[in-house]
Amino acid sequence: MSAESTLSHGVSSFADATVGGYLSDLAAKIPAPGGGAVAALHAAQGAALVAMVARYTTRAKDADNRPVIERIIDAADAARERALSLSDADAAAFTAVGAAYKLPKTDGAESAVRAAAITAALLTAARVPAEVVAVADDVVALAADLLPIGNPNVITDIGAAVDCARAAVTSSRLNIAINVGLLHDGEGAEFAPILGRIEEIVARADAVAAEVFAAVAG
Template sequence: MTQDVAQDSTTFGDSTLRGYLDQLAAKVPAPGGGAVAALHAAQGAALVAMVARYTTRAKDAEVRPAIDRIIAAADAARERALELADADAAAFTAVGAAYKLPRDTDEQLEARNEAITAALLDAARVPATVVAAADEIVSLAAELLPIGNPNVVTDIGAAADCARAAAASSQLNIAINVASLGTGSAAEFEPVLTAIDELIARADALHGDVVAAIEK
């Protein structure tokens, strides 16, 4: 039986890969692009941790303190990203529920509007947090590149690509929710939306650095 990661208590971390993909392909409200963005970040963090763990040879003793710190940070980022995937599915479901609230009276309409605004804010805050996770992953990957095991250097580039995808997809998810908010509420997200382009540029540059390292 397919595990429904959006509709029951099964978390993304506990779901099978097939169960997740079946739900992603299904005609259900969640999971969607927001959860995908968070899982991109989780994969990027996992790749960083993997490369770092391959950099624990005797010859790596001099950089071992940095490697151990990167492993701990990447593992923590992976867990946070999985939690954000669950949070995104819950937030998207809450938005749908808010729009379905009754609006037959002025009181009901006011309560519905307040619920929609609150749900949209929550739905935009989750991908904004994913962007922060993606930023950390790019920073960890960039730090790892010059000291990481060169035999798995391509995985550093792959980690940067995952983080880039997480940020770019989150940009879309923030924008669609912000578009339905008032100017005052939307202002909260201007800094993160501005930072995304710079983050993407850093990820692209890191990808290029990895290509250059391969071609040496």
């Protein structure tokens, strides 16, 4: 399944959607976009903010930090693109889950095919937010690296970036949990490590946000 059927306004990807069109779809009574796409786009926004602050940290006085800044820009741009693609992947995964549940089950063979399709779709639907968590984790790490050397005139955007990443992580935890909860015993074991890291990522994001607030509050 592609995400095309879940988006209106003549676009097939969130990358091509207007903000207004996306929000209209989000508010509509349609299967997707939903919380999964929101989480991915939170991560994308966080990465974009990190890249923006880094690009503002390319003044003459920042020359000594230029290699680090260039690394952060490249990594943040890549994270933004990855997160944006995951918003489409989430919509496609949600659509696939719905399609799997609609498969016929009139006999044993059909029921077996349907059950296998549901399991595969649920696993994919949980893997997408797990990847969002990984991207958001990278955003927090990049923000932490940037904070000590970033242009102080835009330091609040580093705080906004980690707030976005934090929201991406906690929302993704919900989306992983609901899909894993529908799997049979043991089928969702692969998600235990990423779920176990959520609180640590949140704590790191909160620490960066606190540093930013302290710098702004004086």
